[in-house]
Amino acid sequence: MKVRLPQLRILVLGGLVAAGMACQQAPPRLKTEGAPPSAAAVPAAVPADQLPYVYTRWKHFTVREGLPNDHIFAVKADGPRVWVGTEDGLACLDKRTGAIRAWKEKDGLPWRVVTAIDVDKRTGDVWLGLFGGGLARFSGGRFDHFNQLNSGLVNDVVYGVAIEHDNVWAATTAGASRYNVVTGQWTVFTEKNAPMEEIWNYSVSYDNGKVYLGVWGSGCLEFDVATERWKPYLDPDGEMEIDLYRDDGIIHVIVTGASHVDDALWISTYFGSCRYDGRHWRGFYAQETGLPSDFTNNVKGRSSREGWFATDKGLGVVADFPSDTVVSYTRDPQTLRGKATLYRSGKILKVVDMERSVPHNFIISLDIDGNDAWIGTARGLGWAIGTGYYPGLRKGADRRAGRAAEAAAPAGDPASGKRR
Amino acid sequence: MRVHTLAFLATILLAAHLSAGPKQEEAGPKPTARGDPPITVSPETRQVLDALDALNAYQVPDLKLKTDEKYAHIEKDLAPFHHVKPYKEYFLEQIGYMGAGRAIPEPDGVKTVKIGFIGPISPTVSVATGGRSHEEVLGKKMLQGCQLAIQEANARGGYLKRRIPFELIISNDNGLWGSSGNEIIKMAYQENVWAILGTIDGANSHIAIRVALKAEVPMMNTGDTDPTFIETNIPWVFRCIGDDRQMGYLLADYLYRALNLKRVGVIRASNRYGRFGVRKVVDSSRRLGHPIILEMAYPVGSEDFSLQLDRLKQLDVDAIVHWGDAEDGAPILNQMRAMGMKQPYFACDRCVSDAFAKIAGGNAEGMACPYPWNPTRSDGKYQAFRESFRQRFGEEAETYAAHAYDGMNMLLWAVQVAGLNRARIRDVLAYRTEPWKGVTGDIVFSSVLDDIGDVFLAKRERGTWKYYSRQDLGIPRGRAASAEGQAAGPPTGETGPRAGPLEGRDE
Structure with a gap:
């Protein structure tokens, strides 16, 4: 039987009230940590030799290869091009040749710090969120600048940008703005017309008729484009200093990213991460999953079973959600060699030593690009080359994937860093 | 024999290769000691500096993070959902800074060492602060406390390592359309300040610290008593005033x-x-x-x-x-x-x-x-501050001035000790466990870098x-004797009565 969301909310609320009443009546029940309020998804039991794909081939890009700056705030794959937003300029990398072209303020970029990028697939326009500089459209070699003085943009400190049909959404530090590129109309969303207890928007993404805002202090807000209605996802315990139950909702209201794909909503916070499938929530904490850290800057869902998390101590990938399988990519700070550690339900399955992995363990941004992935860090951009990538698990498959990647690698180095 | 020699040489070469570590161009600037600080530091701070000096761009210091047994001294009977052990308790361990900022070299050609100030000093209208602005009286005092600290530091020789003055970059925080965020960005990217002190209003403070986090600038708060200000897991934020x-x-x-x-x-x-x-x-x-x-x-x-x-x-x-x-x-x-x-x-x-x-x-x-403190304390340092303040401004110092004075002095100390690098400035404050002997009293940061003194x-x-x-x-933290000298009743929900129905989402 399918449970509708309102019914589910009533059930959950009822459960919480009942739990609270039970606590009031029966205080000796103190040993309840870890007990979820409702049945969350139980990890599927799979043999230890069933392994996820592991990215063993990486390329790094820094200022030496032509990036304008090493601090990578945003990355967006767009066919053969990869757009890179840095702390001091915009870059476009050609995957086929490795050539990089860069723009700074002297080249017309309206402001140096680029914190968000999205590409309008229909027009090819590149939309840039500028950290303190508003919003910019890069089209036909020209930058058009939108800010809070010349447009309906609610604030110039832009953390996120997303294209939704004819609309460009901007997540700003004082609300969200929506710009219709056809009509020229701006709409501002704040506490006046959206369920934002706080207006500090941190991320925006679009998927399948819905816009998802990650809001610092207001959780994740889902906007239905067809009905123009909002639905908030909040931490049910309502407290800043605790997470009462792991799987009862968002683990914390300070949300840094939200990415919906297939039927799953992946969410990142500075306190851990979580996933919602429309019925069940599941929280992810580092100490029990193998994810590198709870401090998570960003998230990107690849599918309902695979979510990528940008943490301050490495890249964490929930590689196969049903089996609770995680791959953590880090870089040894002394030898600078890479490492992939495979976990199942928090226990190490395998450690893969690699020549390279993420460019730096402080991961800020990421994007999925077919079989590949792009990772923006505090010191350079990483290209995870996914030749032979497969979703889910395969028996003894990571070695095969590694060999396949090596075999399929181009004879030369496609990303040798030639500067145009 | 020759085969053995070759094998031996190959082994030596392989070992040398493996122990050589990363290629230097990739590892960034070679870790170098930045010299002794120009002021005397404690052995503890010396240890922090030694740990920082040894780092490349990929390493983080191997220093002990602060831990607290209880967050913010919360007693069990005041804790949310206190009959149930929460799945996760936050803020018990300090968040480290894991980025690459420590490897940024000190710049040349710096004429003044800029420290930012943001606070409500000019009237305006703001939705965030409840309409017409009303906090200028507090913001001006906060500014005066900072100005006095800067003036005194410059009288002692300014930034001693280079013998250049400190300069206060002053910015109004009016809360209009979230402009505090824009102001922090200007200070971080255009003025190139090394640290920022501010602000008072909770909404503006939250906006400011989100920007400071991304721009990686240390931010000292001396006037916002909003509890949630520090409950954000931002490793760049400090607060030296007791909160609500x-x-x-x-x-x-x-x-x-x-x-x-x-x-x-x-x-x-x-x-x-x-x-x-x-x-x-x-x-x-x-x-x-x-x-x-x-x-x-x-x-x-x-x-x-x-x-x-x-x-x-x-x-x-x-x-x-x-x-x-x-x-x-x-x-x-x-x-x-x-x-x-x-x-x-x-x-x-x-x-x-x-x-x-x-x-x-x-x-x-x-x-x-x-x-948040006792302004009638008779401490000599505090009395000297009051006298200096009177002489400089012809007014009495109060809470916002005194805490700003302490906060600014902590930032100035950190700059003197750490040098011109924002991450290192953050580090010497964040890893400090010794009390800061301020005019408002001893300041010790908790695991969330908050002053939770009396x-x-x-x-x-x-x-x-x-x-x-x-x-x-007669009400020490936790259970206390009642006014009549009787023991207070048991915590609610154990055996004592409990007034009122369940409220909201809590309990």
């Missing part, structure tokens, strides 16, 4: 454990300060078994509070707690008395001011407010404010 959580706990203990009151009403400003500030009083009241009977909000700057007071009067509450500015709090008290309401009146720290006493006159007698209760007695510690009041 600590003050709320003290007030709740005083109301229910010392005075044995039962039915308390709340009147508060309808802005973020009022909403968040009073929250710990409200939560604590409920958790101690005395839910607030009624909470009424008023627009900041109102002249008539009869709507709110009528409702409270009808309910015949035992006492009233006000959370808002002095300029509203005093007229509320006067109107209460004019309406014949004789209940004891309690208010937040902002009402401990000359402005309040002037407006309220004799009505202020007997009222009490929690306060707070006080200010009582208006015979025309002056008198400050009482928990010990003075």
Whole structure:
């Protein structure tokens, strides 16, 4: 039987009230940590030799290869091009040749710090969120600048940008703005017309008729484009200093990213991460999953079973959600060699030593690009080359994937860093 | 023999290759000691500097992070959902900074060492702060405290490593359309400040620290008492003033454990300060078994509070707690008395001011407010600061000036010790465990880099404010003896009665 969301909310609320009443009546029940309020998804039991794909081939890009700056705030794959937003300029990398072209303020970029990028697939326009500089459209070699003085943009400190049909959404530090590129109309969303207890928007993404805002202090807000209605996802315990139950909702209201794909909503916070499938929530904490850290800057869902998390101590990938399988990519700070550690339900399955992995363990941004992935860090951009990538698990498959990647690698180095 | 020699050489070469570590061009600037700091530092700070000096761009210091057994001294009976052990408790371990900023070399050609200031110093209109701006009186004092600290540091030779002066970059925080974020960005990317001090309003502070996090600038707060300010896991943020959580706990203990009151009403400003500030009083009241009977909000700057007071009067509450500015709090008290309401009146720290006493006159007698420190302390350092402040500005220093003075001096110390690198400036403060001997008292940062030292209760007695510690009041943290000297009842929900139905989502 399918449970509708309102019914589910009533059930959950009822459960919480009942739990609270039970606590009031029966205080000796103190040993309840870890007990979820409702049945969350139980990890599927799979043999230890069933392994996820592991990215063993990486390329790094820094200022030496032509990036304008090493601090990578945003990355967006767009066919053969990869757009890179840095702390001091915009870059476009050609995957086929490795050539990089860069723009700074002297080249017309309206402001140096680029914190968000999205590409309008229909027009090819590149939309840039500028950290303190508003919003910019890069089209036909020209930058058009939108800010809070010349447009309906609610604030110039832009953390996120997303294209939704004819609309460009901007997540700003004082609300969200929506710009219709056809009509020229701006709409501002704040506490006046959206369920934002706080207006500090941190991320925006679009998927399948819905816009998802990650809001610092207001959780994740889902906007239905067809009905123009909002639905908030909040931490049910309502407290800043605790997470009462792991799987009862968002683990914390300070949300840094939200990415919906297939039927799953992946969410990142500075306190851990979580996933919602429309019925069940599941929280992810580092100490029990193998994810590198709870401090998570960003998230990107690849599918309902695979979510990528940008943490301050490495890249964490929930590689196969049903089996609770995680791959953590880090870089040894002394030898600078890479490492992939495979976990199942928090226990190490395998450690893969690699020549390279993420460019730096402080991961800020990421994007999925077919079989590949792009990772923006505090010191350079990483290209995870996914030749032979497969979703889910395969028996003894990571070695095969590694060999396949090596075999399929181009004879030369496609990303040798030639500067145009 | 020759084969053995070759094998030996190959082994040596392989070992040398493996031990060589990363290629230098990839590892960034070679770790080099930045020289001894130009001021004497403790062995503990020396250890921090040694650890920092040894790092490349990919490493983080192997230094002990602060841990707290209890977050913010929260006693069990005041903790949310205290009958259940939460799945996860946050803020018990310090968040480290994991980025690459420590490897950024010190710049050449610096003529002054810029430190940012952001605070409400010019009037404006702001939705965030509740309409017409009202915090300039506090912001100006905060600025004066910073100016005095900078002036004194420059008189001692400025930034001693290069013998150049410190410069205060002053920015108004008016909250209009979130402009505090823009101001921080200007300071971080255009003015190239090394650290920032500010601000007061909770909304603006949150906006500012989100920017500081991305731009990686240390930010010292000396005037925002919003508990949630520090509950954000940002490793770049410090606060050196007691917050509304600590003050709320003290007030709740005083109301229910010392005075044995039962039915308390709340009147508060309808802005973020009022909403968040009073929250710990409200939560604590409920958790101690005395839910607030009624909470009424008023627009900041109102002249008539009869709507709110009528409702409270009808309910015949035992006492009233006000959370808002002095300029509203005093007229509320006067109107209460004019309406014949004789209940004891309690208010937040902002009402401990000359402005309040002037407006309220004799009505202020007997009222009490929690306060973040004891400004009547006789400490010599504090008295010297007061004298310097008087000479420089011709005014008395107060809470916002004194805390800003301490906060700015901490930043200046960190710059002197760490050099011109924001991450290192952050580090020497964040890893410091020794108390900072400030004019406001000893400052020790918790695991969230917050000062959770003692707070006080200010009582208006015979025309002056008198400050009482928990010990003075007989209500040490946790369970306390009641005013009658009897042991307080057991925590609510164990065997004692519990007033009121389940409220909201809590308990």
